[in-house]
Amino acid sequence: MADSAEPRSRPEQRRSHSGTESYDNLEPMFARLAEFDPDDPARAASRQDIIERCLPLAANIARRFSGRGENYDDLLQIARVGMVQAVDRFDPSYGASFLSFAVPTIMGEVRRHFRDHTWAVRVPRRLKEIQQTIGPATEKLTHELGRMPRAREIAEEIGAELTEVTQALIARNAYQSTPIDPTPEGGDSDNTPASVLDTLGADDTNYDSVEDYLAVRPLIAALPERQRQVLVWRFFDSLTQIEIAERLGCSQMQVSRILTKTLSSLREQAMRD
Known part of the structure; x- marks a missing residue:
């Protein structure tokens, strides 16, 4: 019982x-x-x-x-x-x-x-399947070769195309994403590792130059050939006014007047637009 x-x-x-x-x-x-x-x-x-x-x-x-x-x-x-x-x-x-x-x-x-x-970024299914076989194949080939195998050797081992193995190795970076600012709210900032946001550079002031360039580009294209050539020589080829004058067969003072007139016209049109 x-x-x-x-x-x-x-x-x-x-x-x-x-x-x-x-x-x-x-x-x-x-x-x-x-x-x-x-x-x-x-x-x-x-x-x-x-x-x-x-x-x-x-x-x-x-x-x-x-x-x-x-x-x-x-x-x-x-x-x-x-x-x-x-x-x-x-x-x-x-x-x-x-x-x-x-x-x-x-x-x-x-x-x-x-x-x-579990992939943070969408990756083709074929590359996911190949990526899963790369680890065991790499371990096996490392023991056999005494070194890390090359992508071509891995491709031969698993019977895949070299381009597929290369893409799968690159796609491995899409498995997990890193937040820009992973610092938890209320956490101890002294013991928290630097976030991606902390490693980003400062603002690039050249962005303003790009905007200015896009604004004046059509205006420069509409200039007479002589004025446009003088601008190119001076600001893109970095020629002096004397060197430009020698190419045009005129005085340095004439080149200075051409530049002053052209730049004033461009500035006025850009500000008006």
């Missing part, structure tokens, strides 16, 4: 003596599950028992993907979704073990979450 009254052990407590999760004898449980009719309540209970036994597997895989900017609880829920999918899709008649089927199924579900929902 005492044994029958003992509460059912929780999934977290179902450990092997080594301290790790035990998934032994899962395949016979799936074989029995397949014998039940879909509407049989016993089938639902058996399925639930398998799911509870495999919950630690989902937790282990979620932990493998933690530290990449996503909340662990969110990753755990996604991993559990993949684990339930693996339970429902596993067919013991193929002869493979459940773990060999479940692990890639769960990891695929988590990777799809990272691919589809």
Whole structure:
């Protein structure tokens, strides 16, 4: 009687003596599950028992993907979704073990979450898929070559085009964005690292010059050829008035009068417009 009254052990407590999760004898449980009719309540209970036994597997895989900017609880829920999918899709008649089927199924579900929902900037799906394969390929080639592999070597390893690998490496920068001013309200500013806003330069006074240039550009284009040429020589080619006078075959005083008249006319038209 005492044994029958003992509460059912929780999934977290179902450990092997080594301290790790035990998934032994899962395949016979799936074989029995397949014998039940879909509407049989016993089938639902058996399925639930398998799911509870495999919950630690989902937790282990979620932990493998933690530290990449996503909340662990969110990753755990996604991993559990993949684990339930693996339970429902596993067919013991193929002869493979459940773990060999479940692990890639769960990891695929988590990777799809990272691919589809965690990029700060929209990146083509093909580049996301390639970006996920670059890490393992880079690690493998680094061990084999004794150095960091080149983009062409990575492309050959994963069977992708060089341009795709290059674009995927660049797209990696779009995974997470940095706020311009991440300082939290009420935070300790003395201990807060410099924000992007703090590293930006001062106002560029040349912006005013650009506006002035755009304003007088059509006015300069409308000048007579002689006046426009004198402006180009003086302010773009940096010639002196004497050098301009020698090119025109006139006196330096005439060049000075041409410049004064032209600049006064441009200023008057610009201010009027």
